[in-house]
Amino acid sequence: MPTVLLVDDKPEILTTLTRFLALKGYDVEIATSVPDAIPIIEQGKFDAAILDLRLPPHSGLDLLKLIRETEALRDLPAVMLTGTALNREEQTILAKYKTHIFYKPRSYEALAQYLDKALGR
Numbered sequence: 001m002p003t004v005l006l007v008d009d010k011p012e013i014l015t016t017l018t019r020f021l022a023l024k025g026y027d028v029e030i031a032t033s034v035p036d037a038i039p040i041i042e043q044g045k046f047d048a049a050i051l052d053l054r055l056p057p058h059s060g061l062d063l064l065k066l067i068r069e070t071e072a073l074r075d076l077p078a079v080m081l082t083g084t085a086l087n088r089e090e091q092t093i094l095a096k097y098k099t100h101i102f103y104k105p106r107s108y109e110a111l112a113q114y115l116d117k118a119l120g121r
Contacts, residue, residue, distance in 0.1 A: 002119050003027040003045065007037045007063060008052040008081065017050070017108060024112045025121075034058035044072050048115055050102075053082040053090070061093055068097045077118035079111065 004026050008014050011032075018028045029046055031037035034055055040046070041063065049067055051060035060080055067073045080094055083104040094101060100118075102111050115121075 001025060001027045002047040002115075002121070003029055004115065005029050005031070005037065005040055005046040005049040005051075007031045007033075007050070007055065007060065009033060009055050010052075013052070013081075013104075017111075020108045021112065021115075024116075026112075026115070034062055037063050038066065041066055041070065041073070044070060046076075047119055048077040048079070050079045050081060050111070053080050053086075054084070061090065064093070064097055064099060077115065079114065 004021055006014060006017060006028050009032050014030050014032070018030060021028050029040055031040055051063050053060045064078060064080065067076060067078060078097070078099045079102050080099050081102050081104055086094070086101070100114055
């Protein structure tokens, strides 16, 4: 069963998306902040990452950069969750790191389809 790292500061997103992904055959590792996610990233025991863009006071971009700079995770499928429009700098960083953008509240089914395709399921 593939494992997905899910990082979001909103409990309702974590609960709903964790349950949904479990029904789709994914094991989910959760973190609610950048500091909570760092040890999970350092262990590198996941197959894809779903990161909230805005994680006060940090950014999901900080986590994405850490993932992309970790040799074993460099090509890991990554999704950035956001409920707001991206600025030019954010768009540039996400394109550089080859990260899929998922706009909330879009259907989670589309997110699961992306993960299935990215992981060859």
